[in-house]
Amino acid sequence: MELLNNLALGLSVAVSFQNLLYALLGCMVGTLIGVLPGIGPVATIAMLLPITFHLPPTASLIMLAGIYYGAQYGGSTTSILVNLPGEASSVVTCLDGYQMARKGRAGAALSISAVGSFFAGTVGTIIIVIFAEPLTRMAQKFGPADYCALMALGLVAAVVLASGSVTKAIAMVFLGLLFGLIGTDVNTGAQRFTFDVPELSDGIDFAPIAMGLFGIAEIVVNLERHLERGGAIKVGSLWPTREEIRRSIPAVLRGTTLGALLGVLPGGGPTLGAFSAYTLEKKLSKHPEEFGKGAVEGVAAPEAANNAAAQTSFIPMLTLGIPSNAVMALMVGAMIIQGIQPGPEVMTKKPDLFWGMIVSMWIGNAMLVVINLPMIGMWVKLLTVPYRYLAPAILLFCCIGAYSLQNSTFHVLQVAAFGVLGYVFVKLGCEGAPFLLGLVLGPQMEEYFRRAMLLSRGNAMVFLERPISLGLLITTALLLVLMALPSIKKARKEAFQEEG
Amino acid sequence: MNRFLSKDFLSGLMFIGFGLIALYFGQKLALGTPVRMGPGWVPRMLSLILIGLGGLICVVALVTKGEPVERIKWKPLTLVTVGIICFALLFESAGLLPALIVLVFISSLAGEEFKLMEVIGNTIVLAILCTIVFKVGLGMNIYIVKMLGW
Numbered sequence: 229m230e231l232l233n234n235l236a237l238g239l240s241v242a243v244s245f246q247n248l249l250y251a252l253l254g255c256m257v258g259t260l261i262g263v264l265p266g267i268g269p270v271a272t273i274a275m276l277l278p279i280t281f282h283l284p285p286t287a288s289l290i291m292l293a294g295i296y297y298g299a300q301y302g303g304s305t306t307s308i309l310v311n312l313p314g315e316a317s318s319v320v321t322c323l324d325g326y327q328m329a330r331k332g333r334a335g336a337a338l339s340i341s342a343v344g345s346f347f348a349g350t351v352g353t354i355i356i357v358i359f360a361e362p363l364t365r366m367a368q369k370f371g372p373a374d375y376c377a378l379m380a381l382g383l384v385a386a387v388v389l390a391s392g393s394v395t396k397a398i399a400m401v402f403l404g405l406l407f408g409l410i411g412t413d414v415n416t417g418a419q420r421f422t423f424d425v426p427e428l429s430d431g432i433d434f435a436p437i438a439m440g441l442f443g444i445a446e447i448v449v450n451l452e453r454h455l456e457r458g459g460a461i462k463v464g465s466l467w468p469t470r471e472e473i474r475r476s477i478p479a480v481l482r483g484t485t486l487g488a489l490l491g492v493l494p495g496g497g498p499t500l501g502a503f504s505a506y507t508l509e510k511k512l513s514k515h516p517e518e519f520g521k522g523a524v525e526g527v528a529a530p531e532a533a534n535n536a537a538a539q540t541s542f543i544p545m546l547t548l549g550i551p552s553n554a555v556m557a558l559m560v561g562a563m564i565i566q567g568i569q570p571g572p573e574v575m576t577k578k579p580d581l582f583w584g585m586i587v588s589m590w591i592g593n594a595m596l597v598v599i600n601l602p603m604i605g606m607w608v609k610l611l612t613v614p615y616r617y618l619a620p621a622i623l624l625f626c627c628i629g630a631y632s633l634q635n636s637t638f639h640v641l642q643v644a645a646f647g648v649l650g651y652v653f654v655k656l657g658c659e660g661a662p663f664l665l666g667l668v669l670g671p672q673m674e675e676y677f678r679r680a681m682l683l684s685r686g687n688a689m690v691f692l693e694r695p696i697s698l699g700l701l702i703t704t705a706l707l708l709v710l711m712a713l714p715s716i717k718k719a720r721k722e723a724f725q726e727e728g
Numbered sequence: 729m730n731r732f733l734s735k736d737f738l739s740g741l742m743f744i745g746f747g748l749i750a751l752y753f754g755q756k757l758a759l760g761t762p763v764r765m766g767p768g769w770v771p772r773m774l775s776l777i778l779i780g781l782g783g784l785i786c787v788v789a790l791v792t793k794g795e796p797v798e799r800i801k802w803k804p805l806t807l808v809t810v811g812i813i814c815f816a817l818l819f820e821s822a823g824l825l826p827a828l829i830v831l832v833f834i835s836s837l838a839g840e841e842f843k844l845m846e847v848i849g850n851t852i853v854l855a856i857l858c859t860i861v862f863k864v865g866l867g868m869n870i871y872i873v874k875m876l877g878w
Contacts, residue, residue, distance in 0.1 A: 327811035399785060
């Protein structure tokens with residue numbers, strides 16, 4: 229049993245003292261930023277990227293992954309207790325979670341969402357284990373043209389599923405690709421768009437860009453809207469009633485399935501999973517009128533879905549090296565910082581890292597149940613910290629983090645510049661995530677494109693002649709055509725309106 | 729409402745602008761041939777696509793009349809940006825502590841409420857935390873206060 233051997237290897241890596249410590253650290257930080265509205269996992273991971281220089285590769289990836297799924301757990305606490313989404317993915321949890329809290333069932337809502345999340349996380353991890361090897365083997369057959377087509381599909385799908393205006397999001401991808409070209413051209417050594425700035429000749433660093441776009445711009449927008457907080461509600465007993473358990477089990481199962489499926493898709497991920505799960509429960513329920521008034525299914529299903537999706541969204545990144553959302557783009561960045569080229573080789577060349585990370589995700593999920601339930605009192609206290617304390621602290625950590633990338637203040641100035649650009653993006657309704665995906669994939673995509681054209685002697689038909697590449701491009705085109713259909717356009721618009 | 733001030737129209741203009749900038753500064757880069765592409769091939773292709781998309785977005789925006797742009801509040805944006813720039817200028821020349829104090833004060837001014845005692849308290853906590861985490865914990869080679877040689 230090769231799979232069992234792999235898992236045993238992963239377990240041995242994951243339970244080393246150091247890796248357990250970083251998993252715990254990641255989960256704690258993740259819960260913290262999940263609980264606090266106004267800072268999300270993208271900004272946090274960008275902020276901490278420079279610090280991961282000092283850590284071994286496995287430990288740093290374990291920690292960053294912990295932040296991501298920790299935020300899914302923490303986000304629900306805020307939604308349930310103060311009716312404010314701690315994270316985008318727990319927006320729907322507010323609807324019924326807060327109503328349960330008002331009825332004095334806050335404790336039950338919290339424990340159902342934590343246990344449901346744990347179950348979903350476990351299933352998500354198992355799915356990663358099962359699909360990792362076949363997908364990797366498939367990816368190893370890919371040539372440069374196929375890879376190029378795969379990235380195109382990934383980018384387009386990410387845009388189609390995850391954002392408001394498709395045309396604008398595609399333009400953002402191209403803008404990101406263009407920014408990704410800044411630096412020295414790998415093939416010829418020519419300087420591109422470096423404006424004689426020596427710091428730019430190694431290429432533009434995406435950590436300061438992500439901090440600017442997702443951290444600084446968010447702070448500015450929050451300061452404008454003066455984020456307010458209501459008083460926290462008392463938690464009460466954590467034990468759900470028998471009736472609540474009976475109603476939430478099928479909801480958790482459905483939420484997990486839906487979330488796991490949507491998580492694998494490029495552009496899918498926790499937020500999409502949670503929204504779809506809520507809609508599904510409402511449609512299936514015999515008492516749809518209870519939704520929005522404290523229906524326990526309305527908490528159990530989306531919470532399970534967002535965590536399942538958070539887990540399975542690692543699949544394309546780990547096996548193909550293609551990030552499906554902004555957090556995964558940063559994980560790719562973290563691997564590149566450590567000198568690991570993400571892609572199908574990671575599993576064969578670095579099995580300890582690959583399997584260690586997967587096993588640690590499950591351990592992390594178990595830790596999170598403990599962090600979130602018995603220690604709930606601590607997180608509730610944190611909710612009372614006003615935003616005017618947090619904003620300067622986040623800014624400060626961004627600045628120091630950016631400086632420590634290469635010990636240069638140039639990167640700090642870059643954070644400021646991209647903060648302004650990020651603010652402009654927000655005001656114009658352009659999303660940062662497609663930009664970041666383009667930025668991360670840009671250099672690689674150009675490389676594959678040029679190599680494919682070289683191998684085919686300049687014949688662009690190569691992309692249509694290879695069956696894999698052709699299939700991927702047809703899928704991409706189909707997705708784009710589908711989006712232009714009026715009926716789908718309308719349904720999408722409604723779905724995103726509910727979200728906004 | 730002025731239809732030229734919609735979110736979509738302005739973002740279209742922004743994409744066209746970025747495309748033109750990239751075309752202008754990329755014009756000296758060799759194009760090469762499709763077989764052996766030079767450094768300029770892909771940038772030119774991307775900028776042309778970007779200009780095309782920007783144009784499309786503009787046209788659609790004029791026809792459909794999109795959402796208007798929200799008013800910009802200059803205070804938070806300016807103060808946060810100025811704070812970061814001050815931090816960058818002070819960090820190497822004066823050390824972490826002066827840079828931190830300036831950043832925390834300027835960015836606290838950006839919010840709605842400014843209570844001096846709170847900001848001072850916040851500064852002290854952050855100064856201690858940063859010294860422990862970055863100087864002691866991660867062993868970064870930085871000065872806390874450069875004049876004193878710390």
